[in-house]
Amino acid sequence: MSTERIALIEALAGKALWLSNWMIHHANHLRPNPDGVKVGGHQASSASMTAILSALYFGILKPEDRVAVKPHAAPVFHAIQYLFGKQSLDKLKAFRGYGGAQSYPSRTKDTDDVDISTGSVGLGVAFTAFASMIQDYVRAKPWAKQRAEGRMIALVGDAELDEGNVYECLLEGWKHSLRNTWWIIDYNRQSLDGVVREGLYDRIEAIFRAFEWNVVTLKYGAKQRRAFADPGGERLRDWIDACPNGLYSALMFRGGAAWRERLTDEIGDQGPVTALLERRTDAELAELMANLGGHCIESLLEQFEGQTTDKPTVFIAYTVKGWGTPLAGHKDNHAGQMTGAQIDSLKASMRVRDGHEWERFEGLKPSERELQAFLDKVPFNTTKSRRLSSPAVPALGPQFVGPSATSTQTAFGKVLDAIAKTDSELARRIVTTSPDVTVSTNLGTWVNRRHLFANREMADIFQKERIPSAQKWQFTPDGQHIELGIAEMNLFLLLGAAGLSHSLFGERLLPIGTLYDPFIARGLDALNYACYQDARFLLVATPSGVSLAGEGGAHQSVGTPLIGMAQDGLASFEPAFADELSVIIDWGFDYMQRDGSDRADLADWPRDVSGGSVYLRLSTRAIEQPPREVTPGLASDIIRGAYWLVPPTPNCEAVIAYQGVLASEAITAAGMIGGERRNVAVLAVTSADRLNAGWHGAQRARLHGDRDATCHIETLLADAPDTAALVTAIDGHPATLGWLGSVRGHRAITLGVEHFGQTGTVTDLYRHFGIDAAAIANAAQSLFGGRR
Known part of the structure; x- marks a missing residue:
């Protein structure tokens, strides 16, 4: 190992340490702060990882490697990118400010070379394992272009290991023969509020060995090891x-x-x-x-370069929080910041002159020419974009499944089976996954045709033993379904990794994940994280609402439509009929592939320009299907969020607006009221999310001077007289549709479910919650007397 190389990386590490600390100091104490709110930053948490990050980026990483940086080490990451010339000075000066470098690395909001977004919840850590699994999946496919294998690397704070999703991920990685994954633990033995418990190292080591990871301990630096070799060193x-940890700190x-x-x-x-x-x-x-080992460039390079196996490896790197700064070791240093005197002392020790604080090579002993020449040759510092791309996959068109009575869950299985039968690029690029509910979410026929994925062939023992079974569980590298254990966090992390495959690995995947609708909440943090990264996937959640009557409140979902409306990056739909579902799925495959680099803020429908993921809330309750032709106009309205199932007349006295499986009740209620010779319109809402987004978009446009701006729901409700009563109904929280009355000022009653469910029949529960046909009709009739 070249001593010159070590010296250059040490010099650059010192500069990254200075720039990261100065960046935070500037943001908190020098930059104008008119509102007086704390800006923050993590000088000590950044410092403990400076040598590790420097050894990786300046000495080890290759362009194909993907890295999830410990969130609190973001300032060091941005400093390293600045030294590479991939981050601007303006962004550093605006750190944690509007338009500046982000508080935590973000692949969607930072302009420098962020691979994986991170936040202090362990999600970026676990994401690397699923990214590695997706890399293996892609490389196993004959249609994929073969590229160099990359290592999926996570830089982890020791306190971040308290997050449960880290351990759920370890188990799933073991099941799927995880490879090419490095986790580097910043073992500084401090958390936000103090010093970690004694004996933590032994527990960490035992856990990783139990899951068959290679464990490398970086405890002593080269200087310490040389001292140990001297007399008295032992x-x-x-x-x-x-x-003890506390005493050392x-x-x-x-x-x-x-x-x-x-x-x-x-x-x-x-x-x-x-x-x-x-x-x-x-x-x-x-x-x-x-x-310590985690601060010694020589030791870090030696251990990193010594790992030639593809076995998952964890490096436990002993460090000191605040290393190299006056804050080193203090138990209160997590959110602490250096005083003016302390930053001046650090500046002097690093030979940085006043007024030259931002200069890239200020105060370093190697010459600027020598340092730049070294940086130009760093393997990771490629001039090519490390973000890859893959062409969009052509759609097949809607796969209609027939007019007989059915549920949307059953229709989903039939649509996917129809696609599975084709020899199309679309079918080849689909990868499905589910947390142990594959059969009960109607993925069974797809899996039987397309098989399960594994790195090596595994026979279906029941089939081999000639035992009859509807499920043919054949594992093969050609398989297109990844079966997960019961952990929704893992589901969304895998969907996130698969949904970024075009950018990370240069091959387009169309991921479809299924789960029980009420359990979206169990993985909501990871779902939000996947959307924040701009991952693209189709989420199919079923069964929805209290229509799963016999299961009771534990398996019934109430608030999920509101999640669908509130979650950025996720277009939410709840179709009632199979033909609606067919149109939405076909549109969804295109929407998932739209180029997120377009200027979404210049569009009337921002997400229609930039694309995103799709959420389908489906039901197991079979309802009669309307015998009709899906015209282009109807298909467009389905995607835009609503259409008139029964249009209003000029004498319309009531509008019943429903979403999802309550279609039957809404139609029946309209007939009950219509029997009294009243004109009743029925509005079929397929996406309250899209309707609401369009309404808010039109309002914003009008506020900015476009007086003619309008939206789909305004156009639809303009057909109904202002005097008409409006009743909304959904097998979910009534607030999902409750805003419709505000669009044009119609008198409204909103029906839905606000409490945990009961057990019983669908008839029992709909009556109990006041969402049956009689309740809908009664609500409409109660408004007739209030006519304006």
Whole structure:
């Protein structure tokens, strides 16, 4: 290993340390802050990872590697990108400000080279495992272009390992023979509020070994190892091994004199140990004790370069929070910031002149020419974009499934089976996944035709033993279904990874994930995270609402339509009929592939320009299907969010607007009222989400001067007289449609479900919650007397 190379990376690491600290100091103390709200930043948490990040980016990484950076190390990451020339000075100066470098690395909001968005919840960590699984999936397909394999790398805070999704991911990785994954733990032994418990290292090591990971411990730096080889060095190492976490941190903060006093008192022997200590000044002793494995470029490079296996590997790197700064080791340093005097002291120690704080090579001993020449040759510092692309896959058109009575869940299975029968590019690019509910969410026929994915062939034992079974569970590298255990967080992380395959691995996938609708909430954090990364997937959630009557409140969903409306990056639909579903699925495959680089803010329908993911809320309740032709106009209205099932006349007295499976009740209620010779219109809402987004878009446009701006729901409701009563009904929370009365000022009653469900028949529950036909009709009739 070249000493010159080590020296250059050490110099660049020192510069990254300075820039990250100055960036935070500038944001909090020098940049104007008119509202006075704390800006924040994590000087100490960044500092502990500086050497690790520097060793990786300047010495180890290749362009095909993908990295999830510890969120609190974002300033160091941005500093390294600045040294590469991939981050602007303006962005650094605006760190945590409007338009500046983001608080935590974001692949959608940062302009520098972020692979994987992260936040302090372990999601970026687990994401790397699923990204590796998707890399294996893509490489196994004969239609995929073969590219160099990359390592999926996560830089992890030790306290971040408290997150449960990390361990759910470990189990799933073991099931799927995880490869090419590195997790590097910043073992600084401090969390937000204090010092971590003693013995944590042993627990971490045992967990990873249990899941058959390679465990590499980076405890001692090169200087410490050389000291251990000197007379008395073994006693020093034994003392370090026995030292409690809290005491080590405290002594780091107190400095060289404190180290000397403690070590002399506890292991001084007036012999070799004392001589070892006395050969060093206080500053040199402090530097020696701070030379842990996670801060030693030489040790980091040696261990990283020594890993030649594709076995998943965890590096437990001992570090000090606040390393290299006056904050080092203090238990309150997580959100703490250096004072003016402390930052000046750090500046002086790094030979940075006043007014030259932002210069890339200021104060470094190697020359600017030497450093730039080195950076130009760093393998990771490619001039090509590391974000790949893949052409859009042509759609097949809607796959209609016939007019007989059916449920939307059953229709979904038939649509997917119709696609599975084709020898189309669309069919080849679909990958399905489910958390152990494959059959009960109607993916069974797709899996029977397209099989399950595994890196190697595995026979279906029941089939081999000639035992009759409807499910043919054949595992093969050609398979197109990834079966997961019962963990919704894993489902959404896998969908996120598969939904970024075109960018990460250069091959387009069309991921479809199915789960029980009420359990969206169990993985909501990971769903939001996948959407934040702009991953593209089709989420099929079934069964919905209290229509799953016999299961009771634990398996019935109430609030999920509101999740669908509120979640950015997710177009939410709840069709009632199979032909609606067919149109939506066909549109969804196109929507998932639209180019997110377009200027969405310039469009009337921003997400229609940039694309996104799609959420289908389906039901297991079979209803009669309307015998009709789906014209282009009807298809357009289905996608835009609503259409008139029964249009209003000029004498219309009531409008019944429903979403989803309550179609039968709405139609029956309209007939009941119409029997009294009243004109009743029926509005079929396929997407309250899209209607609401269009309405708000039109309102914003009018506020900005476009007086003629309008939207689909305004156009539809303009057909109904202002005097008409409006009743909304949904097998879910009534607020989903409750805003419709505000569009044109119609008197409205909103029906739905606001409480945990009951057990019973559908008839029982609809009557109990007041969403049956009689309740809908009664609500409309109650408004007739209030005619304006």
